[in-house]
Amino acid sequence: MKQQLSALVDGEVDVERCEHIFLAAKSTGEVAQAWRDYHVIRDVIRDDCWVESEMTSRIMAQLDDEPTMLAPQAMAAADKVTHIRPRLSKYSWSIAASVAAAFFVGMFVLNQPEVTATMQIADNDTDEYVVAHHNYAPNSATYYMHNVAYNAGE
Amino acid sequence: MPSKYDFRRACLPVLFLAAISQTVVAEEDLWATMQKTASAARELNYQGLFVYHNGAMIRSVQITHIYEGGREFTRNVVLDGRPREVFSEGDDIVIFNAKNDKVVIEKRRGQNLFPAMLPTQLYPLKQNYKLKFVGQERIAGRLAQVIDMIPNDNLRYQYRIWSDTEYGLLLKMSMLDIEGHTLEQIGFNQVAMLHTKDLDWFQPKIDATKPYVMDDTTDLTHTVDNLVVANLPTGYKKVDQIQLKVPGRTAPVQQLIFSDGLASVSLFVEPMVKGMQPRVGKKSMGSTNVYAHVLNGYQLVVVGEVPAQTVEQIAQQVTFKK
Numbered sequence: 001m002k003q004q005l006s007a008l009v010d011g012e013v014d015v016e017r018c019e020h021i022f023l024a025a026k027s028t029g030e031v032a033q034a035w036r037d038y039h040v041i042r043d044v045i046r047d048d049c050w051v052e053s054e055m056t057s058r059i060m061a062q063l064d065d066e067p068t069m070l071a072p073q074a075m076a077a078a079d080k081v082t083h084i085r086p087r088l089s090k091y092s093w094s095i096a097a098s099v100a101a102a103f104f105v106g107m108f109v110l111n112q113p114e115v116t117a118t119m120q121i122a123d124n125d126t127d128e129y130v131v132a133h134h135n136y137a138p139n140s141a142t143y144y145m146h147n148v149a150y151n152a153g154e
Numbered sequence: 155m156p157s158k159y160d161f162r163r164a165c166l167p168v169l170f171l172a173a174i175s176q177t178v179v180a181e182e183d184l185w186a187t188m189q190k191t192a193s194a195a196r197e198l199n200y201q202g203l204f205v206y207h208n209g210a211m212i213r214s215v216q217i218t219h220i221y222e223g224g225r226e227f228t229r230n231v232v233l234d235g236r237p238r239e240v241f242s243e244g245d246d247i248v249i250f251n252a253k254n255d256k257v258v259i260e261k262r263r264g265q266n267l268f269p270a271m272l273p274t275q276l277y278p279l280k281q282n283y284k285l286k287f288v289g290q291e292r293i294a295g296r297l298a299q300v301i302d303m304i305p306n307d308n309l310r311y312q313y314r315i316w317s318d319t320e321y322g323l324l325l326k327m328s329m330l331d332i333e334g335h336t337l338e339q340i341g342f343n344q345v346a347m348l349h350t351k352d353l354d355w356f357q358p359k360i361d362a363t364k365p366y367v368m369d370d371t372t373d374l375t376h377t378v379d380n381l382v383v384a385n386l387p388t389g390y391k392k393v394d395q396i397q398l399k400v401p402g403r404t405a406p407v408q409q410l411i412f413s414d415g416l417a418s419v420s421l422f423v424e425p426m427v428k429g430m431q432p433r434v435g436k437k438s439m440g441s442t443n444v445y446a447h448v449l450n451g452y453q454l455v456v457v458g459e460v461p462a463q464t465v466e467q468i469a470q471q472v473t474f475k476k
Contacts, residue, residue, distance in 0.1 A: 133420035
């Protein structure tokens with residue numbers, strides 16, 4: 001598990017395929033700690049000196065100030081943290097954002113359109129539309145691909 | 155030597171004009187080749203084996219095609235993966251699809267399947283693509299003319315076609331992205347002309363041990379409604395609108411199909427109902443791009459073998475008439 005986590009932090013695996021890592025990160029203290037440790041290690045390696053406790057404490061302070069936890073405030077918190085670490089790409093930030101959300105805020109940050117607009121659709125979400133497109137649209141060599149989606153759906 | 159320079163200066167415009175007129179003539183000739191290629195796939199009798207590549211996926215297909223009395227008969231047998239046979243007679247397509255313990259029979263409408271990929275009406279293509287002669291190559295033991303179809307903008311991919319020098323049959327076709335990477339490729343490994351008009355091959359291999367069932371999950375009704383796509387990307391036109399009954403959905407799904415003559419894009423529209431997970435975002439799989447968003451309580455999904463920019467532009471242009 002820790003190996004997979006490390007790979008995720010280094011951006012070596014597909015975020016969409018890491019649901020189980022996020023779940024584990026949420027549920028067991030060991031993995032959660034490892035998540036923070038690996039980020040620190042990575043940042044040190046990349047010469048991106050950033051102190052781990054700073055982010056945690058800042059977010060906790062924000063949350064303490066705002067007990068009602070409305071979604072726009074959650075976004076504001078996310079934005080502020082983004083400014084602390086400008087070297088991270090938007091994409092890798094979305095990993096951290098989802099984990100931060102799972103840790104501290106709950107799932108509703110994910111429902112904010114600002115976040116979802118740049119999201120990639122999950123793997124199987126639109127399969128049925130793709131199959132329908134290949135079935136009924138003309139000029140489609142992808143017609144022979146049909147089988148793939150069929151297999152995926154079963 | 156001044157006289158030499160004068161001579162060059164005098165020659166330049168002439169050479170330049172000659173070069174221009176040559177390319178103009180060549181392009182007209184190339185369109186004539188394209189027209190021959192579009193017709194040959196429909197009017198010749200042939201049998202062969204072709205392979206379709208898309209990303210990591212490869213499928214081999216055996217094809218038999220006969221043109222008899224103004225009607226086209228085709229059988230495609232997909233040799234890799236799940237057994238699948240596709241029969242077409244004119245625009246009617248019937249598919250025998252082995253699924254676990256049964257064979258599902260599906261009915262489809264006319265599609266331009268390989269090698270009949272080019273439309274017989276080339277006018278829309280002329281608006282959106284320029285042709286360039288690349289050279290000659292051997293494909294499946296046949297000599298082919300290689301022609302590039304270069305798009306006028308970045309709203310469609312580039313295509314390269316290999317047309318049999320003698321018969322005009324499309325031997326191979328590939329789709330390339332803006333950087334010139336091959337996204338999709340389909341081409342014969344072997345092909346031969348048939349001298350028979352016998353149709354005894356035009357029947358499926360029946361597996362007596364399995365039940366055959368009709369697929370009735372989709373209902374094709376042509377509809378018109380209050381949906382408007384204001385500014386379609388340049389060169390794209392709506393070619394069809396159908397209504398799909400999808401199992402597990404209370405309301406039918408509208409499917410609008412757009413095409414620039416070669417590439418096609420589907421727009422799916424369905425009302426959001428309680429418990430339905432909204433889909434928002436984009437995705438790219440090989441040559442296929444997907445863009446999903448929610449508008450006025452409707453789920454919109456755009457899917458097409460076109461650049462990401464094109465599916466996004468179509469999705470952004472959808473409005474509902476009052």
